[in-house]
Amino acid sequence: VTSPRRIRIGLLGAGVVGQGILELLRDHAGTIAERLGAPIEVRHVVARDPNRVRNDLVPKALLSFDPRVILDDPEVDVVVEVVGGLEPAGTFLRSAIEGGRQVVTANKALLAERGHELITLAEAKRVDLYFEAAVAGGIPIIRVLREALASDRIVALRGIVNGTSNYVLSRMRDAGLAFPDALREAQELGFAEADPTLDVSGGDAAHKLAILATLAYGAQVHLDDVTVEGIDEVTATDVVLARRFGFAIKPLAVARKLASGALDLRVHPALVEETSVLANISGALNAVYVEGAMVGPCLLSGLGAGALPTAMSVVSDIVDVGRNLLTGARGRVPSRAFRGESLEPIQVRDPAEHRTRFYLRIQSQDRPGLLGKIAGVLGAFDVSIEQLVQEGRGGAEDAPITVVMLTHEAPEGAIRGVLRELAFLPQIVGRPKAIRIEEG
Numbered sequence: 001v002t003s004p005r006r007i008r009i010g011l012l013g014a015g016v017v018g019q020g021i022l023e024l025l026r027d028h029a030g031t032i033a034e035r036l037g038a039p040i041e042v043r044h045v046v047a048r049d050p051n052r053v054r055n056d057l058v059p060k061a062l063l064s065f066d067p068r069v070i071l072d073d074p075e076v077d078v079v080v081e082v083v084g085g086l087e088p089a090g091t092f093l094r095s096a097i098e099g100g101r102q103v104v105t106a107n108k109a110l111l112a113e114r115g116h117e118l119i120t121l122a123e124a125k126r127v128d129l130y131f132e133a134a135v136a137g138g139i140p141i142i143r144v145l146r147e148a149l150a151s152d153r154i155v156a157l158r159g160i161v162n163g164t165s166n167y168v169l170s171r172m173r174d175a176g177l178a179f180p181d182a183l184r185e186a187q188e189l190g191f192a193e194a195d196p197t198l199d200v201s202g203g204d205a206a207h208k209l210a211i212l213a214t215l216a217y218g219a220q221v222h223l224d225d226v227t228v229e230g231i232d233e234v235t236a237t238d239v240v241l242a243r244r245f246g247f248a249i250k251p252l253a254v255a256r257k258l259a260s261g262a263l264d265l266r267v268h269p270a271l272v273e274e275t276s277v278l279a280n281i282s283g284a285l286n287a288v289y290v291e292g293a294m295v296g297p298c299l300l301s302g303l304g305a306g307a308l309p310t311a312m313s314v315v316s317d318i319v320d321v322g323r324n325l326l327t328g329a330r331g332r333v334p335s336r337a338f339r340g341e342s343l344e345p346i347q348v349r350d351p352a353e354h355r356t357r358f359y360l361r362i363q364s365q366d367r368p369g370l371l372g373k374i375a376g377v378l379g380a381f382d383v384s385i386e387q388l389v390q391e392g393r394g395g396a397e398d399a400p401i402t403v404v405m406l407t408h409e410a411p412e413g414a415i416r417g418v419l420r421e422l423a424f425l426p427q428i429v430g431r432p433k434a435i436r437i438e439e440g
């Protein structure tokens, strides 16, 4: 194995993260070279749009618009992909790996959908595929799972892995904003994408959870295995009422291995006690709470997105891969675990069996006997009420009232039955709603 005296990279993508990488490499070249043991040299930068006006972070002499410039250059040691999306990014990565190049990517969507295939290919070609920036931007959770906790058994992962959703819910709580206003603010501040659908629908968090659960449990977790609900149906009323009961509403991602061996995989808004750790991760911050059988609870929190935090993770991956190249230690972290070969095929727990407490909110016309009817529906599904609050009496005549209940622990299947039946009561206005109450 040759030891290059410098680590030569080809950068695919010069957007938010790509420019962050160029800035970091420019400003910290000396320190990085010391820590890696060799300087990093950017050989090419490839973007898509020749007409875009670029700042001087992107050196004109290195910029081109043809990915083959990187993929066909035998002098490139590491291909860094920060283009995003499934295609053409997937083809770029395949081609880089097939050409024997080391690869670093920040692309969670691609890893969640095709990680298995890419990692299998990388192992066959004896190249490294690193992806620290793909989950929770600047938080080094991938390295913690792959290396720091390599000897532990992960009992559960609970986290907030979508900064936009966390920002929106935090602003609804702290500033009393309605969902659309909080989201607009997140967009104006640059937290949310121009199209924030993937963030608020839970899709982005599901990508990240699939990657984390795959690493934590050595089982190949697919997106379809994750129960996903977005925060887009949480209203200002829910936030206020939850608070009155001593809870914050947070965008949770949970992966747990149950005693049966099945995995519990969920992304959804949840009420968590105000005093809990995750309730206090505010604004656009992310956090992952890992519970190891040996280490116990271990919390990582920080910025899950943004040019420099994300670029930092990418560049640290380049340093790691570069060290492997310099020492000839390719394939140092076996990827078998990521491919799910070390365990039985994954078993996912039927979401209907998940037992937890629930927050139920019902809007109704104020009619005599209403509470009795509601209690009857809950009783039919064996769901018992722990607390109940009725709001809005004494308002304008025939203005709907809101009934909020916290239930004792009940299976999700029963709660779905309750919601279905409640919707049939003639007094009910709109759709009754349930939000899980979870450990935070």
Ligand SMILES: NC(=O)c1ccc[n+]([C@@H]2O[C@H](COP(=O)([O-])OP(=O)(O)OC[C@H]3O[C@@H](n4cnc5c(N)ncnc54)[C@H](OP(=O)(O)O)[C@@H]3O)[C@@H](O)[C@H]2O)c1
Pocket (backbone or CB within 6 Å): 012, 013, 014, 015, 016, 017, 018, 046, 047, 048, 049, 050, 052, 067, 081, 082, 083, 084, 085, 088, 106, 107, 108, 109, 133, 134, 137, 304, 305, 306, 307, 310
């Ligand atoms: N932004 C974050 O905070 C963050 C955090 C964690 C992970 N990530 C991940 O990082 C990746 C990049 O995100 P980003 O925010 O930097 O995206 P971005 O700002 O949209 O940048 C994408 C870059 O890729 C280039 N590109 C797009 N299609 C291309 C093609 N067909 N061939 C060559 N270049 C192409 C674009 O070229 P033009 O400049 O010519 O348009 C642009 O430079 C994504 O996978 C994202 O999920 C981002």
